[in-house]
Amino acid sequence: MAMFKNESHLWQSTCDAFEDEHLPGAVALWTGLYACQECNHEIASNEGDLLPPANHHRHASPEAIRWKLIVYADQRAKEF
Ligand SMILES: [Zn+2]
Numbered sequence: 813m814a815m816f817k818n819e820s821h822l823w824q825s826t827c828d829a830f831e832d833e834h835l836p837g838a839v840a841l842w843t844g845l846y847a848c849q850e851c852n853h854e855i856a857s858n859e860g861d862l863l864p865p866a867n868h869h870r871h872a873s874p875e876a877i878r879w880k881l882i883v884y885a886d887q888r889a890k891e892f
Pocket of ligand 1: 848849850852869870871
């Protein structure tokens with residue numbers, strides 16, 4: 813499970829991007845942390861990179877890897 817120390821870096825979102833499931837090897841639409849919906853294995857990916865492939869890790873069940881965005885990394889610089 814993803815962890816953080818300072819909650820001022822995170823805020824809860826209702827964005828639909830967190831509901832979408834992505835196939836292994838698909839292009840990551842967002843930069844951030846993704847979790848496998850079968851086993852909760854977490855990875856980091858950058859927007860435009862390929863999500864890890866189907867053989868990235870194995871499951872005890874025959875279910876395939878399905879990646880879901882769990883933390884979005886906002887790359888815009890803050891203006892003070
Ligand atoms: Zn998994």
